[in-house]
Amino acid sequence: MFKRSDESLINKALDGDERAWQQLVSRYQTMLYHYGLRLMGNPDDARDLLQDVLMVLCRNLAQFRGDSSFKTWLFGIANYRAMDMLRKRKPTQDIDDSPDLFNDDEPTAEARLYGQQTQKIVQQQLKHLPADQRLVVELRFYQQFTFDEIADQLAISSNTVKSRFYAALDKLRTQLEVAHVEQSANF
Amino acid sequence: MLNNQQIFEAWLAGKLTTAECEQQLQSDSEWYGRFLTAQQLQRHAKVPAYAPVPDIDTSQMFRQQWGGRPAKTAWWPRLSVGMSAMALIISISPLQLQLQDGALALSWKENNSLQQQQEMTTMLASFQQEQQQYLQQQLQNQQHQQATQLVLLKDYLTENEQKARSSDMIELVEYLNQQRQADWQYWQDNVQPTQARQDYGSSYLPNRTQIDPKRSN
Numbered sequence: 001m002f003k004r005s006d007e008s009l010i011n012k013a014l015d016g017d018e019r020a021w022q023q024l025v026s027r028y029q030t031m032l033y034h035y036g037l038r039l040m041g042n043p044d045d046a047r048d049l050l051q052d053v054l055m056v057l058c059r060n061l062a063q064f065r066g067d068s069s070f071k072t073w074l075f076g077i078a079n080y081r082a083m084d085m086l087r088k089r090k091p092t093q094d095i096d097d098s099p100d101l102f103n104d105d106e107p108t109a110e111a112r113l114y115g116q117q118t119q120k121i122v123q124q125q126l127k128h129l130p131a132d133q134r135l136v137v138e139l140r141f142y143q144q145f146t147f148d149e150i151a152d153q154l155a156i157s158s159n160t161v162k163s164r165f166y167a168a169l170d171k172l173r174t175q176l177e178v179a180h181v182e183q184s185a186n187f
Numbered sequence: 188m189l190n191n192q193q194i195f196e197a198w199l200a201g202k203l204t205t206a207e208c209e210q211q212l213q214s215d216s217e218w219y220g221r222f223l224t225a226q227q228l229q230r231h232a233k234v235p236a237y238a239p240v241p242d243i244d245t246s247q248m249f250r251q252q253w254g255g256r257p258a259k260t261a262w263w264p265r266l267s268v269g270m271s272a273m274a275l276i277i278s279i280s281p282l283q284l285q286l287q288d289g290a291l292a293l294s295w296k297e298n299n300s301l302q303q304q305q306e307m308t309t310m311l312a313s314f315q316q317e318q319q320q321y322l323q324q325q326l327q328n329q330q331h332q333q334a335t336q337l338v339l340l341k342d343y344l345t346e347n348e349q350k351a352r353s354s355d356m357i358e359l360v361e362y363l364n365q366q367r368q369a370d371w372q373y374w375q376d377n378v379q380p381t382q383a384r385q386d387y388g389s390s391y392l393p394n395r396t397q398i399d400p401k402r403s404n
Contacts, residue, residue: 013253021249033240047241054245058252122231141225141232146200166221173224 006070014062025054028071031143032078038138039082041127049085053078068152075143076153079135086131121183125175133168136161191218199225 004012004023012020032053036046056077064073126134139145139153147165151158189197191211195218198208205226212218277284283294 013249016253018246018249018253021253022245025245029243029245030240034236034238037236037238043238043241047243050241051243054243055248058245058248118227119231119234122227137228140199141228147196169221169224172228173220176224176227 007066010061010064010070021058028074029054032074035075035078035138035143036082038123038126038142039131039134040085045085045089049078049082052081052085056081068149071143072145072149072153075139075145079139079153083131083135117183121176121179125172125179128175129168129171133164133171136164137168137172140165191215194218195222195225198222 004020006024006027009020009024009027013024029050033046033050036049037043040046040049053074057074060077064070126137129137135154136150139150140147145153147158147161150161154161194203194208194211197203198205203211208222209219212222276282281295285292285294
C-alpha cells in the first residue's frame with residue numbers, strides 16, 4: 001500500500017485536508033501515549049499530555065520546516081510539554097500506583113523469553129529515576145533517537161545528554177540489583 | 188584505539204555486535220555494568236505495549252484551528268478521472284476515434300450490428316475454408332501413408348514366401364537324396380548279391396541267351 005510521507009500529510013493538512021491530519025495523528029498518537037505513560041507514570045497524565053501535544057502540534061503545524069525529521073520535531077514538543085507537566089505535578093503524587101503498560105493476558109514470545117517479572121521490575125525502577133534522566137532513557141531506548149537528536153530536542157549539549165544517560169544507567173543498575181535481591185528474598 | 192565509552196557508544200549505534208562489545212568491556216566493571224543494564228532496557232523497549240490509546244477529538248481540534256479554510260485540492264486527480272471517464276465512454280459507445288492520413292477523426296459508427304454480422308460471416312467462411320483445406324491435406328497424408336504401408340506389407344510377404352519356398356525345395360532335395368540313398372542301400376543289400384550269383388551261374392552255361400527265356404517263364 002502506498003504510504004504518504006509525513007511532509008506530504010502536513011502540506012495537505014495545511015491546505016485544509018482533515019483526512020491528512022487524522023492520518024498524521026493516527027501515525028504518532030500510540031507512540032506518544034505510551035511515551036506519556038512511561039514518563040508520567042499514569043494514564044490520566046498520559047492522556048493530558050497526548051491532548052496537549054496534539055493541540056500544540058495542530059497550532060504549530062505550519063512551523064515545521066523540515067530541518068529535522070517530523071518525529072524529532074514532534075518529540076521536541078512532547079519533551080517540553082512533559083517536563084512542564086512533571087514540574088507542575090504535586091510532589092506527593094505516588095507514581096507506584098500507576099497501572100502496568102503491559103497486558104498480562106497477551107504475552108508475546110519475546111515477553112515470555114525475557115520474563116514478565118523482569119519487565120515489571122524494569123518498568124517500576126524506571127519510574128524512580130529523576131525526570132530528566134528518565135526522559136533521556138526514554139528517548140534513547142524507546143524512541144531510538146541518537147544522542148545528538150536528543151540534544152537538539154532538549155536544547156542542551158550532547159555531553160549533558162550523555163552525562164544524564166550514564167547517570168541513569170548507573171542508578172538503574174543499582175536499583176535493579178536491589179530489586180532482584182528483594183525478589184529472591186520473597187521467594 | 189577506542190576507549191570504553193567509545194566502544195559502548197559504538198555498540199549502542201549498532202556499529203559493534205553485542206558479543207564484541209561484551210568481550211571488550213568485560214575487564215571494566217563500571218562499563219560492563221552499564222552495558223548489561225542497557226541490554227535489559229533494550230529488551231524492555233522491544234516488548235510491545237498494549238495499553239489502549241484514549242479517544243481524543245482531534246477533528247474538533249483541527250476544525251477549530253484550520254476549519255475556516257476551504258480545502259485546496261490538486262487539479263490533476265480531477266483531470267485524470269475526467270480523461271478516464273471519456274476513454275470509457277468512447278470505448279463503449281459507437282463513437283470511433285481514428286487517426287487517418289495524419290488527421291484525428293471522431294466518427295459515429297452506424298449499422299454496427301450489420302457490420303458485425305458481415306464480419307462474422309466472413310470470418311466463418313474463412314474458418315470453413317481453412318478447415319476444408321486441413322481435412323483435404325489430412326486425407327492425402329493418410330492415403331499416402333496407407334500406400335506406403337501396403338508396399339511394405341507386400342515386400343514382407345513376398346520375402347517370407349520366397350524363404351518358405353526355398354526351405355521347401357531344400358527339404359525336397361534332402362528327401363530325394365535320402366530316397367536315393369535308401370534305394371542304393373537296398374540294391375547293395377538285396378539286388379547286387381542276387382545278380383552276382385546269377386552272373387556266377389551263367390558263366391557255366393554255353394549260351395546265356397538260350398537259358399534266359401526259360402527262366403523268364
